[in-house]
Amino acid sequence: MLQAWNDPGRLAGIYSASEAAATELRHCTAHKRFKGLKLHFANSQVDLLNADHVRRTREVFAAANRAGLPIVVHASNGATYGARQAHVFLDQLLTAAPDVPVQIAHLWGGNGFSADALAVYGEAVATRRPATRHLYFDVSDAALAVSTPELAKVIAERIRQIGLDRMLYGSDAAFDNHPDAQASWTAFRNGIPLSAAEFEKIAHNVAPYLREQQ
Numbered sequence: 001m002l003q004a005w006n007d008p009g010r011l012a013g014i015y016s017a018s019e020a021a022a023t024e025l026r027h028c029t030a031h032k033r034f035k036g037l038k039l040h041f042a043n044s045q046v047d048l049l050n051a052d053h054v055r056r057t058r059e060v061f062a063a064a065n066r067a068g069l070p071i072v073v074h075a076s077n078g079a080t081y082g083a084r085q086a087h088v089f090l091d092q093l094l095t096a097a098p099d100v101p102v103q104i105a106h107l108w109g110g111n112g113f114s115a116d117a118l119a120v121y122g123e124a125v126a127t128r129r130p131a132t133r134h135l136y137f138d139v140s141d142a143a144l145a146v147s148t149p150e151l152a153k154v155i156a157e158r159i160r161q162i163g164l165d166r167m168l169y170g171s172d173a174a175f176d177n178h179p180d181a182q183a184s185w186t187a188f189r190n191g192i193p194l195s196a197a198e199f200e201k202i203a204h205n206v207a208p209y210l211r212e213q214q
Contacts, residue, residue, distance in 0.1 A: 075109030140170030143191030
């Protein structure tokens with residue numbers, strides 16, 4: 001749980017919950033201090049190929065939608081994450097939250113780079129699937145997860161396919177030798193082959209759930 005409401009002009013609280021989130025969500029929304037819901041499928045051991053897990057997670061998405069809470073989701077649950085899981089996310093989870101912003105963390109969903117998952121998301125946005133109308137992506141750690149210039153080029157191409165307007169910058173936390181915020185931005189600028197104007201656009205994008213605070 002991120003408690004950041006002491007400076008509402010700069011920070012906003014995002015409520016993090018486990019698979020019992022449908023119940024916890026009621027407590028989160030009661031005092032109106034939180035701006036959204038954060039889900040982490042790997043930490044919660046959510047398997048997107050398990051029908052029961054998908055059903056329960058869909059209930060959480062639907063509850064967040066009813067409460068008007070944006071969702072930030074670390075969609076990857078591990079090394080097997082790829083196109084199949086991305087299709088489930090789009091078809092069965094995202095459709096349960098049609099009215100609120102949903103932000104996929106780490107561009108493709110987190111953990112090791114998944115070109116297959118990112119390709120599914122890119123195609124869905126490019127073809128204007130209705131479920132993607134409020135879909136956003138943060139680029140936290142995007143440059144740190146790629147190991148070759150070829151993969152960096154793939155990321156740049158997908159960012160352009162999805163659209164710069166949907167890209168949100170994030171540094172992730174500085175822990176376990178992870179770079180600090182400034183170093184993370186430098187890594188992103190140096191690691192992904194975008195233009196200066198494209199980096200400038202991403203740097204100035206504001207998450208829709210934070211715009212009212214500006």
